[in-house]
Amino acid sequence: MRGHTAELEFLSPTTLDDALEHFARGAACSKPARAFAGGTDLMVQLGARPVDVSQGPFVNLSCLAELKTIDVREDAVVLGALTTYAQACAHPVVAAEFPALCLAARATGAPAIQNRGTFAGNIANSSPAADSPPVLMALDASYELTSARGRRFVHADAFHLGYKKTELAPDELLTRIFIPRRNSLETEWRMGYRKVGTRRAQAISKVAFAGALRTRGGMIIDVRLCYASIAPVPLRVRAVENFLRGKPTSASGTGATETDAQAAVALLRSLLCPIDDVRSTADYRKEIACRLLADFLLSESEERSPT
Numbered sequence: 001m002r003g004h005t006a007e008l009e010f011l012s013p014t015t016l017d018d019a020l021e022h023f024a025r026g027a028a029c030s031k032p033a034r035a036f037a038g039g040t041d042l043m044v045q046l047g048a049r050p051v052d053v054s055q056g057p058f059v060n061l062s063c064l065a066e067l068k069t070i071d072v073r074e075d076a077v078v079l080g081a082l083t084t085y086a087q088a089c090a091h092p093v094v095a096a097e098f099p100a101l102c103l104a105a106r107a108t109g110a111p112a113i114q115n116r117g118t119f120a121g122n123i124a125n126s127s128p129a130a131d132s133p134p135v136l137m138a139l140d141a142s143y144e145l146t147s148a149r150g151r152r153f154v155h156a157d158a159f160h161l162g163y164k165k166t167e168l169a170p171d172e173l174l175t176r177i178f179i180p181r182r183n184s185l186e187t188e189w190r191m192g193y194r195k196v197g198t199r200r201a202q203a204i205s206k207v208a209f210a211g212a213l214r215t216r217g218g219m220i221i222d223v224r225l226c227y228a229s230i231a232p233v234p235l236r237v238r239a240v241e242n243f244l245r246g247k248p249t250s251a252s253g254t255g256a257t258e259t260d261a262q263a264a265v266a267l268l269r270s271l272l273c274p275i276d277d278v279r280s281t282a283d284y285r286k287e288i289a290c291r292l293l294a295d296f297l298l299s300e301s302e303e304r305s306p307t
Contacts, residue, residue: 036061
């Protein structure tokens with residue numbers, strides 16, 4: 001390792017209020033505190049480059065019991081910030097109602113990562129290749145951002161502002177994730193998730209896709225199409241969504257007609273300008289993004305396993 005934890009300052013508050021005070025003090029003196037939850041991202045940083053010890057301290061959140069809950073409400077499931085991938089997958093309501101989220105969780109790293117890593121950490125780290133943000137965007141999730149000043153809510157698709165830039169203020173923590181329950185809706189949603197990487201496991205995505213399709217009376221009444229590893233931020237393609245709304249469903253009633261699916265793919269192809277980096281070329285990403293969209297729109301099944 002190039003960095004050493006002995007060189008870093010760690011604080012371990014026992015309540016959320018105490019943690020927020022650390023963030024408030026850091027913001028006031030222009031040395032913002034840094035949240036530490038599962039630690040999986042920090043371990044990567046320590047191995048890749050020296051961590052800047054001149055910045056504010058790391059605040060260890062692992063003792064904050066109020067952020068470890070999964071709260072099932074009538075209209076939403078609320079994941080505490082410290083909910084790990086494994087805990088979410090093991091929860092019966094999450095597994096039953098949001099299987100695409102569980103697919104994304106199981107596609108994140110190896111079991112050791114899934115038992116340590118948290119959804120909030122995956123979101124706040126703001127990597128373009130993060131596995132969970134596209135699914136949470138497709139699920140119309142919102143995030144609770146809390147500081148000593150109070151709390152506010154931001155929709156998942158408005159949280160990411162740029163590469164490694166988010167809506168989080170220096171004195172704020174992402175404390176809870178609110179996911180609307182599909183069984184509270186009058187119409188049916190069909191979800192899909194695919195991750196394309198170099199390997200079937202423990203791989204950073206070349207492209208990841210999450211889609212949600214809502215139908216009623218033989219019509220597509222709503223659709224959400226989201227990608228990771230395509231742009232500097234998780235990407236929602238609203239122009240394609242707008243094209244598909246109001247279109248008739250396929251004969252099975254679960255997807256789009258072949259003509260509309262082909263037109264949607266052509267529109268997506270004309271709009272995408274993917275990133276080009278060491279993991280994949282822009283041309284490959286565009287081709288895979290289009291194939292994943294076609295597969296989702298023409299599929300009659302619910303979720304798809306990562307590949």
